[in-house]
Amino acid sequence: xxxxxxxxxxxxxxxxxxxxxxxxxxxxxxxxxxxxxxxxxxxxxxxxxxxxxxxxxxxxxxxxxxxxxxxxxxxxxxxxxxxxxxxxxxxxxxxxxxxxxxxxxxxxxxxxxxxxxxxxxxxxxxxxxxxxxxxxxxxxxxxxxxxxxxxxxxxxxxxxxxxxxxxxxxxxxxxxxxxxxxxxxxxxxxxxxxxxxxxxxxxxxxxxxxxxxxxxxxxxxxxxxxxxxxxxxxxxxxxxxxxxxxxxxxxxxxxxxxxxxxxxxxxxxxxxxxxxxxxxxxxxxxxxxxxxxxxxxxxxxxxxxxxxxxxxxxxxxxxxxxxxxxxxxxxxxxxxxxxxxxxxxxxxxxxxxxxxxxxxxxxxxxxxxx
Numbered sequence: 155x156x157x158x159x160x161x162x163x164x165x166x167x168x169x170x171x172x173x174x175x176x177x178x179x180x181x182x183x184x185x186x187x188x189x190x191x192x193x194x195x196x197x198x199x200x201x202x203x204x205x206x207x208x209x210x211x212x213x214x215x216x217x218x219x220x221x222x223x224x225x226x227x228x229x230x231x232x233x234x235x236x237x238x239x240x241x242x243x244x245x246x247x248x249x250x251x252x253x254x255x256x257x258x259x260x261x262x263x264x265x266x267x268x269x270x271x272x273x274x275x276x277x278x279x280x281x282x283x284x285x286x287x288x289x290x291x292x293x294x295x296x297x298x299x300x301x302x303x304x305x306x307x308x309x310x311x312x313x314x315x316x317x318x319x320x321x322x323x324x325x326x327x328x329x330x331x332x333x334x335x336x337x338x339x340x341x342x343x344x345x346x347x348x349x350x351x352x353x354x355x356x357x358x359x360x361x362x363x364x365x366x367x368x369x370x371x372x373x374x375x376x377x378x379x380x381x382x383x384x385x386x387x388x389x390x391x392x393x394x395x396x397x398x399x400x401x402x403x404x405x406x407x408x409x410x411x412x413x414x415x416x417x418x419x420x421x422x423x424x425x426x427x428x429x430x431x432x433x434x435x436x437x438x439x440x441x442x443x444x445x446x447x448x449x450x451x452x453x454x455x456x457x458x459x460x461x462x463x464x465x466x467x468x469x470x471x472x473x474x475x476x477x478x479x480x481x482x483x484x485x486x487x488x489x490x491x492x493x494x495x496x497x498x499x500x501x502x503x504x505x506x507x508x509x510x511x512x513x514x515x516x517x518x519x520x521x522x523x524x
Contacts, residue, residue: 169490175396176189176206182475183407183485193399196402202390206391212380213377215330216335332375336373347366403490404490409477409479415479417457420454427450435519437521444516447513448517475494
């Protein structure tokens with residue numbers, strides 16, 4: 155069972171940060187689902203985001219395990235409910251502690267210290283229904299769907315077909331044991347980190363050696379095991395992927411396949427308009443007949459401008475953005491909506507000027523029959 159997403163920060167008079175996107179504090183088209191699709195379809199590096207989300211879910215699993223111990227009164231555990239709040243710039247997705255390690259609340263550090271000090275077989279709740287994941291940890295993961303610790307089968311209302319990224323659940327539907335935490339940590343190691351794994355991500359060798367030794371040799375499964383790898387992945391996404399995501403979704407509203415389609419339509423329409431215009435001029439047709447040139451010229455200029463600016467002005471003015479090819483969803487982020495509307499009027503101004511210039515040239519020029 156997935157927990158509800160946090161309430162988005164409103165109003166926001168700026169573009170969102172990567173912290174806010176990963177924390178599900180933003181709305182379409184700059185939400186986590188859009189970022190997942192961008193990483194999958196354009197960056198071709200969705201494994202990095204999957205790793206981040208699985209580490210976040212591992213943190214939630216650890217929290218749930220400790221809360222169960224506290225509720226069962228078996229052992230004195232850290233008081234996670236009284237944890238200090240993360241700074242507003244930090245990642246605060248329901249307290250899952252998935253932000254950079256330098257910005258983790260003190261409760262996360264106490265949690266990791268507690269898990270390291272506790273014996274794996276001591277005080278573990280019994281009758282777990284989730285421990286069968288141990289045998290799956292070494293088998294890798296499928297490429298066609300995100301191998302989250304808890305898989306989501308919901309479809310996005312934007313596309314109806316594409317799988318949305320799973321949301322880390324802070325309340326698993328079964329009792330969590332120490333063996334479940336162990337299986338979770340091993341699965342992340344086997345799926346993403348070990349050389350030759352199905353979804354291997356590239357990390358510095360020093361970080362990889364530290365994580366492998368901590369899990370396989372020291373038997374650790376506390377969240378701090380993945381701190382260095384998590385910080386490296388976050389910085390890589392923030393530096394390499396996130397700026398392009400904002401350009402694509404906050405300043406534009408069409409995806410690359412649609413841009414290519416518009417470029418083809420625009421070139422064909424513009425070629426047809428020019429060819430027809432010269433034919434009508436050299437056959438000395440009257441200006442009323444040549445007024446039909448407005449139609450192909452307008453289509454051609456509009457399509458090429460949409461390709462050039464990565465923006466469909468009419469689509470933006472009615473409040474929609476393209477998720478995947480020819481599949482649209484409403485723009486719900488207020489600041490992004492304002493940006494798209496402003497850019498749309500600018501693009502429409504360019505289209506009108508170029509279109510008017512071409513139509514005036516080929517309509518009002520004197521005809522001469524050859």
